[in-house]
Amino acid sequence: MSENLFNEFEPVSSKQWKQQIQYELKGADYNDTLIWESPEGIKIKPFYHRDEFNATAHIAGKAAEFTICQNIFVHDIEKSAGRAASTLKRGAESLRFTIEDENTDVEKLLSLIPQGTTVYFHLGFLSIDFVKKLDAIAKQRSANFYVQLDPIGQLAKEGNWFTSLERDLEALNTIAIACTNIHFLSIDSSLYQNAGANIVQQIAYTMAHANEYFNRVATIHKPIVLQVAVGTNYFFEIAKLRAMRLLFNLLAAEYDHSYDCHIIATPTKRNKTLYDYNVNMLRTTTECMSAILGGADTVANLAYDALYHKDNEFGDRIARNQLLVLKHESYFDKVNNPADGAYYIEELTQQLAEKALALFKDIEANGGFLTQLIEGTIQRKIQESAVKEQELFDTGKEVLLGTNKYPNKNDRMSHDLELYPFVKSNPRKTLIMPVIERRLAEKxxxxxxxxxxxxxDQ
Incomplete structure (x- = not known):
């Protein structure tokens, strides 16, 4: 509609708004009362106005194209294949298989899956022969396969390489040349979020992580997958994904890498709880909303009972249905860039990108991500951030309903634990101190x- 219906109303400047707010505060200080600072050092104003707005660089979001992904841990081939086919009929649009055994019969695993289905393979090993097998199947089926290989992520999470720095990177370079029908490179950014890194750290570490691969892998002929965990700070998380894509494209351009990143997002585990577990559904819903609005290509939801139950049909169905409701009943797939022009989100995107870029430059000036990981600097910085957040939770300033606010004292969970929901102690010799994922409510x-x-016992 080209006709402006509100010409009779005089525009109100940001200065006029501030003057009125100051009057309503009856002498209280505007900055002290209404402006608060996030853990990332970003000062949040009570309102944002177009006369103070500077648009960020265009970010090509794909909200209208996001796909619903189903996670499947492969143990029994026949059961996993049947489950994959069933979930596709029930609303899933892509699949992510977690495979721990390199002798897995992939052709049998994929036998019931339609050829056009996008499939992600999260491997617990690094095998050139296995990836070549996937590449051959992808060529035969004209399939869209994302093989999530991330040796640096393996080092960060487990404290050890799959084999060694030289052999792991040599394997990546071999795969890059030999396997042209698959996407072969992935960055596990979710590790940093689940371990307690703040948003600026998450973005900067992801970029520095990617930069190591740009420097060490000679041929990257496909989009790189960014595996991202989304937290509960709704607008910040939207801005996080937008800033991540913005900075990735800036970094990639320096290496003449013309592909946009491919973001697969999943809700964080850090704020999920064992008690009053149904609240987890509310948390994952808003986190999936942030992921979609932030421009994630694929969203894999987390079941409300994932902390303490093995994979089960009910939990998976609820998680899948949350995304189906967002997509088909809440119309989250109708606009590609819904956050564009929202002054608050645009400002957050710009500030997060600027702060993350400054941290990225500092990492590179001090030897790069891998060097700082081996020295323990990355782990220490994440731990410092995690401790600050834990203190907020312990003092009740960061609230998890049903846990540190309004807990149900009659709630019992000890009888229902199929999985151990806490940090597992696994004494072993490691090359470096691993980055430890830990939930806020564990203690x-x-x-x-x-x-x-x-x-x-009484």
Whole structure:
């Protein structure tokens, strides 16, 4: 509609708004009362106005094209193949298989899957022969396969390479040349979020992580996958994904890499809880919304009971249906760039990108990501951020409903644990200190479980 219906109203400048707000505050200081600072050092104003707005560089979001992904851990081939086919009929649009055994019969695993289905392979090993097999199948089926290979992510998470620095990177370079029908490179950014890194750190570490591959892999002929965990700070998380894509494209251009990144997003585990577990559905819903609006290519939801139950049909169905509701009933797939022009989100995107770029430059000036990971600098910085967030949770300033706010004292969980929901102790010799994923509620939940045990013994 070209006709402006509000010409009779005089425009109100940001200065006029501030003057009115100051009047309503009755002498209280505007900055002290209404402006707060995020853990990333970003000052959040009570309103954003177009006369103070500077648009960020255009970010090609793909909200209208996002696909719903189903995670499947492969143990029994026949069951996994049947489950994959079933979930596709029930609304999933892509699949992500986690495979730990390099002797897995991939052709049998894919036997019931339609040829046009996008498939991600998250491998617990690095095998040139196995990836070549996937490449051959992709060529035969004209399939869209993303093989999530990330040796640096393996080092960061486990403390050891698959084999060694030289052999792992040599394997990547061999795969890059030999396997032209698959996407072969991935960066596990979710590790940093789940371990407690703030948003600026997450973006900067992801870019520095990517930069190591740009420097060490001679041929990158396909888009790089960014595996991202999305937290509960709704607008910040939208801006995080936008800033990540913006900076990735800036970095890639320096290496004449013309492909946009491919973002697969999943809700974080850091704020998920064992008690009052149904609240996890509310958390994952807003986190999936942030992922879609932020421009994720693929969203893989986290089941509400993923912390303590093995994979089960009910949990998977609820998680899948959350995304189906967002896509087909809430119309999240109708606009590609829904956040464009939103002053607050644009400002957050710009500030997060600027701060992350400054941190990225500092990492590169001090030897690069891999050097700082081996020296322990990255782990220390993440730990410092995680401790600050933990203190906010422990003092009640960061709230998880049902856990540190309005807990149900009659809630019992010790009888329902199929999985160990806490950080696992696995003493072993490692090359470096690994980045440890830890949930905010772990200590509180362990105390409650111990209390349950005491009560049952009495």
């Amino acid at each position: 509180t939940e362990q105390e409650r479980l111990e209390s349950e045990k005491v009560s049952s």
